[in-house]
Amino acid sequence: MYLEHLELVDYRNYAELRLELEPGAYILAGDNAQGKSNICEAIRLLATMRSFRAGSERELIRWGAPNGFTRVRALVRQAAGPLKMEIVISAPPMLGEYDGVGYLDQLTPPAASGMHKKIRVNDAPRRALDCVGLVTVVLFEPTDLDLVSGTPQGRRHFMDVTLCQISRGYCRALSQYQKILTQRAALLRRIRDNLDEPGSLHYWDEQLAQQAVPIIVERSSLITRCLPTADEFARQLGGKSLTLEYQPSFAIPVDQSVPAARFALMERLAALRKREIIQGVNLIGPHRDDLAFFEGPVNLGIFGSRGQQRTAALALKIAELAAIETETGDQPILVLDDVLSELDPTRQAALTHRIRTVSQVFLTSADPETMPPDFHMWATRLQVRRGTIQPI
Ligand SMILES: Nc1ncnc2c1ncn2[C@@H]1O[C@H](COP(=O)(O)OP(=O)(O)O)[C@@H](O)[C@H]1O
Ligand SMILES: [Mg+2]
Known part of the structure; x- marks a missing residue:
């Protein structure tokens, strides 16, 4: 276009x-x-x-x-x-x-x-x-070159902005998810302060799982699709093979059904409940996800040279362009x-x-x-x- x-x-x-x-x-x-x-x-x-x-x-x-x-x-x-x-x-x-x-x-x-x-x-x-x-629109600005060495938030943001342009459903789920996180965190703190019942968390766990599962599935699929282009471009830039690894805070096996994944996430939330109440924060879900970059066994975010990190960031941006084109035609x-x-x-x-x-x-x-x-x-x-x- x-x-x-x-x-x-x-x-x-x-x-x-x-x-x-x-x-x-x-x-x-x-x-x-x-x-x-x-x-x-x-x-x-x-x-x-x-x-x-x-x-x-x-x-x-x-x-x-x-x-x-x-x-x-x-x-x-x-x-x-x-x-x-x-x-x-x-x-x-x-x-x-x-x-x-x-x-x-x-x-x-x-x-x-x-x-x-x-x-x-x-x-x-x-x-x-x-x-x-x-x-x-794929935007590339100088701070994007720090994507690999920067914060997980920056990498989640990359996934979100890309996916929101590809999928209306993702955009809606993300918007809902943000609201749920805010409400749920407020509730956790109210429970901690004895102003509410732990039982009222059940509804918000359900809500959280409902929106979180499609976000996790779509992020995972995006990174898989970005991989070949990113790898190819990294090699053109003189790098060795580049691997991208989506690191969700709650992983969903590829063959798991959506209802089963939701159920598993709710079980996990139930297991974490005490800790979440004490800390008053949402401990798992897409807001805690990350994305890692590897050259062979080497995690570039931790051990990569500045040049390697920039090559990987550039390659990811090129992959974003290709992914949006493939998905939207x-x-x-x-x-x-x-x-x-x-x-x-x-x-x-x-x-x-x-x-x-x-x-x-x-x-x-x-x-x-x-x-x-x-x-x-x-x-x-x-x-x-x-x-x-x-x-x-
Ligand atoms: N709301 C605004 N009204 C008028 N000028 C603005 C406004 N917001 C930013 N600017 C001006 O825009 C200029 C920055 O433009 P920018 O596009 O960032 O520059 P650059 O060409 O360096 O990329 C600055 O001079 C800033 O003062
Ligand atoms: Mg400028």
């Missing part, structure tokens, strides 16, 4: 931007603080309905915007046909009801911020949670925000070679001259300056 038209009104430092785009690669060149990451954020918003960098959606509204709202409009050409999308985020006061929001880019629901988000797809109003993954839009300059020439060359077949790619750089020379031959260069974008 590709973006044919993108329009921003009062989005971050863009007062008004209209871009007509084609398939292919775009280099967004510009000095620091000109709006390169802001445009990446807006493109990603079309896929996840949430910002990957804002703590509060209020941050997205341009400072001093006269009407107190920001609007992102896009026309996306997909294999299945054109898709018109409009996202309007406004600060109170404004009439209208608050739409349900998928808690995608955070593991906990945002505090009630009073922000309003209105989404229209092909001119019809839709709920945010139903729009996640209509457009698919359409290539995601690829956004590389400031990553190329972080890579050595070999990795740069391998990456730029690999992404040539992607239908649309945006790469930002403060120093585009350092990009592989042949890349300039087939990429269109645009200049980002103080919230404007001009062809060069």
Whole structure:
């Protein structure tokens, strides 16, 4: 798929931007603080309905915007046909009801911020949670290079953002699961403080197991599917064989039925009950999962060199792209925000070679001259300056 038209009104430092785009690669060149990451954020918003960098959606509204709202409009050409999308985020006061929001880019629901988000797809109003993954975007930014050495939360986030774009069911289960975790933790603490009965946990155990099982199954299947591509790309980068290992806090054997898995998880929760009450926290479930990377027997997260860790992270991102394409039948839009300059020439060359077949790619750089020379031959260069974008 590709973006044919993108329009921003009062989005971050863009007062008004209209871009007509084609398939292919775009280099967004510009000095620091000109709006390169802001445009990446807006493109990603079309896929996840949430910002990957804002703590509060209020941050997205341009400072001093006269009407107190920001609007992102896009026309996306997909294999299945054109898709018109409009996202309007406004600060109170404004009439209208608050739409349900998928808690995608955070593991906990945002505090009630009073922000309003209105989404229209092909001119019809839709709920945010139903729009996640209509457009698919793979974003790669410098912090993703630390995926292997970073926190488990970052790796869970990778799995969640990928799967939410592939599967509406996953996105719903995840959103429900987050809410259940919050409620259940509160209940555990109430029981600990003798304000509630341990018996009331049974209902929440059932709820937790119901949402947790599909999350675990889908994560496991995603990692299995990512493995061949990740391994192949790691080898192209000069690494040895790369293995990915999904490490769920509660494992489900591949041949186990969903009801049996749910039952097993509930039994496990029953066994952990005392400890959970004492600690007042949810001790098992997808929120405690992890993902490990191995080169042969070597766990790269612990023993890998920085170079090996970066190769593995890069390979996983390429695998994400392939996995989304296979599952949805359409290539995601690829956004590389400031990553190329972080890579050595070999990795740069391998990456730029690999992404040539992607239908649309945006790469930002403060120093585009350092990009592989042949890349300039087939990429269109645009200049980002103080919230404007001009062809060069
Ligand atoms: N809501 C906002 N209104 C106006 N300007 C903003 C807003 N949020 C961020 N900015 C400005 O956007 C600029 C950062 O843009 P960014 O896209 O991150 O830069 P870069 O080109 O380095 O990636 C900063 O100058 C920042 O002050
Ligand atoms: Mg930036």
